[in-house]
Amino acid sequence: MDNQLLNKVTSWMPWTKNGRRSSLDTRLLEEQPNLLLSLIHPDITDVVLNYLDPKSLLSLRLVCKTTKSWVDQIKHLSRLRIILHTGIGNKKMKKVLKSKTHWCNFTLGYEKIPKEEHLVEFSQKFGNTVRVLEVGSVIGGHAVFNLLGSCSCIDSVSFQGINFAKMSSQSNNDMEVFVENLSTIKSLSIGNILFAQETELEHFKMLVFKCTTLRTLKLPFLNFTSTFDKDERNRILQQHVVNPLIDYLQTRHGSGSNLRYLTLELLNPLQCVVFIDLAIVCYKTQTIIHNVHQSFIKNLEPYQENVLETIGTLDGINEFVQLSRLNKVECISLWVSSATLLAERNLKNPRLPILKSLNLYLDSVEGDTGKIITLLRTILQMERPTVTSLKISYSRRGVGSADLVRAVDIANNFQYLRRLDLYQWDAFDDEFLRLWNGTGMSRIEDLSLILCSNLTDHGLIGSDGAHPVILKLCSK
């Protein structure tokens, strides 16, 4: 905020000039309760509103005119999503179209998109305000392209799917307007791509290269027909998705503006060599890759280990993964059976400095559990102040000992948990009581206990029925 603006702010708060708030100022505030709101500069309200979830934003709209006006700005309305689809669809669509509020975050259709006539009206009404648009059906038709062509300020687009075969039959003009509006978007997500001919996949390259300001990109699932064998699928994936993406990343890097987050499609698994080529470029462009499966990381040469530093979400672990290199990982899922593959170097210095979400699966393991215990201790017996979500799932056919995970480790080391999910944890009441007494448990917002068969009422209440221990979770 510049000084001129700040001077304006403080001129609204007279006591900031003379250094003290007079009794008159205080009385004025008491007599006119909404006055304080009008004294608050929009910069402050914007900062505060950024902390609120959508439900709270909706509550604020109902408090008074001033708080409603705070929320009814594009930047905050863009977090309030309206879903319009055929089930309750057209009545709601008509009402929304009559609204005077500049709604700007929409999901259109799950099975069918709304009627074409409504889409035309929708384009006219909201075309200039829409910032976030999710199209919950496969697009390729004229009406949706027209709609997208009218959304001139859009920031984020998500398609459930695109039918490239249909796109090829669109008039050039429709396509040009459509892709022109993609040139300023920041987020693009494509669920899946339908295609009849391999050549149609050229559209993907065209789409991505048009998006010159993207910060996040979710790759599509290529809907291969059964006529393509595995080798063909891998070749097509590399030729029409990964290689254009590498070119795109390098072009963007050259222009000084990088893609920040790339989400892979796990249903189109990448071959190791292809993933590593992509990840090497991502390392150079500082692009974080989400949805990386451990099977993509094989035969990693020492000079290629930098690619581990590009991973944002990792599914599984193997002998080529070193926890010490995972300094960008926000979410990790570990199956303890993989512990048998790991050596000391894999588990050395397991800081995981920005880890937010940890999923541990205690799956089927035969033989010695020593390596499993080492893996679990490495992960759980270290302070994890950044982790807000922890999920631990035991498999019935897997390792049976509840002792493998100790309540005291969760209670002491995960101090800022907001979500805890325990599945088939066979711990007894005393362990649960230790858990609820943990320092960080008061921050839990979402607790899930499923099939914890040794847990009884005592494990939730403790010895004093008048003061149930579990209620400590509500004491924040």
Add this chain to the structure above:
Amino acid sequence: MALVRVISSDGAAFLVSQRLAKRSGKLKTEIETFRKSSDNSEAQPEIRIVTIRAEILRLVLQWLQQHQNDPVLPANQNEQDGRGDAEMGQSQWDRDFLAPMDLGIVMELILAANHLEVKGLLDITCKLVESKITGRTVDEIRTAFKLKSDFKGNEEEQTRLENRWCVEN
């Protein structure tokens, strides 16, 4: 120890170490600018904050003093969620620090933290305001902030109807 004089809008001067002052992004920039433009490397910088009164500036410096050895919080990387890392940085001391403040002071503190670029303080103050809103009914929010409804006619009912569009699917 190198010092810097920070002067509030109402003329109160605070002498603080440059190391402490540099925990504020704004003061750090001002000190560095002063260093570049000053011929005398021993000269003591003087920074006038024309928009923050002494009571608030003292609170900011008190908070910085308490947190002078904290690691600098990383920038929020989640672009979809502008919320900061208040929970991470909040201590019992912070809770005790904020407890006696009325809402007006908290708002001024938010403004000051924003201007002086003190992310940790901005996070905890915004979080405090957020905690007075999140999970509360509309009437509870009105009570907490001493507000009255000023909707006319069917404005409130219309807003309630609109809100329903955002929660039903």
